[in-house]
Amino acid sequence: QWLDYQLHTHQQAIAMGLDRVREVARRLGVGKPGKHVMMIGGTNGKGSTVAFAEAIARAAGLRVGAFTSPHLLKYNERIRVDGRDADDAALVAAFERIEAARTMTGLEAIPLTYFEFGTLAALLVFEQSELDLAILEVGLGGKLDAVNIVDADVSVITTVDLDHQDYLGPDRETIGADK
Numbered sequence: 299q300w301l302d303y304q305l306h307t308h309q310q311a312i313a314m315g316l317d318r319v320r321e322v323a324r325r326l327g328v329g330k331p332g333k334h335v336m337m338i339g340g341t342n343g344k345g346s347t348v349a350f351a352e353a354i355a356r357a358a359g360l361r362v363g364a365f366t367s368p369h370l371l372k373y374n375e376r377i378r379v380d381g382r383d384a385d386d387a388a389l390v391a392a393f394e395r396i397e398a399a400r401t402m403t404g405l406e407a408i409p410l411t412y413f414e415f416g417t418l419a420a421l422l423v424f425e426q427s428e429l430d431l432a433i434l435e436v437g438l439g440g441k442l443d444a445v446n447i448v449d450a451d452v453s454v455i456t457t458v459d460l461d462h463q464d465y466l467g468p469d470r471e472t473i474g475a476d477k
């Protein structure tokens with residue numbers, strides 16, 4: 299029910315910009331999701347790079363969270379802590395907190411996209427998990443993607459190709475600059 303609801307809280311499926319998600323994060327008091335943060339962007343290879351970084355960090359004994367999209371079978375796959383998908387209770391608790399912050403009494407309600415809800419939920423789950431490393435996969439583009447409300451310690455850009463040209467630009471150079 300929460301996932302269906304999130305599809306209708308914003309008029310557009312994709313709405314570029316950080317102001318809305320940054321304000322809800324501020325209302326939530328969201329801090330850094332881990333001691334260290336790695337952000338991974340690009341066109342192709344992001345998911346594999348996340349998986350490699352997650353596996354290497356876990357093999358080194360670090361407590362690791364990973365946020366990716368889209369999911370293959372179940373939404374919970376998008377948010378992992380130490381290789382385990384977030385459980386329904388953790389996601390529902392995060393969504394409830396986000397909704398309360400988004401619609402705070404006396405303040406204007408802030409519309410969030412499906413991806414922005416998921417990003418905030420990942421940050422809340424990670425913050426409670428006391429992570430050594432939080433790995434955040436950029437959804438679309440880079441500079442205006444919701445994950446960029448967090449300052450990364452390390453950023454990785456995989457290959458860049460012609461994708462999302464309506465949002466990111468007409469050529470690889472423009473798209474690469476955004477990513």
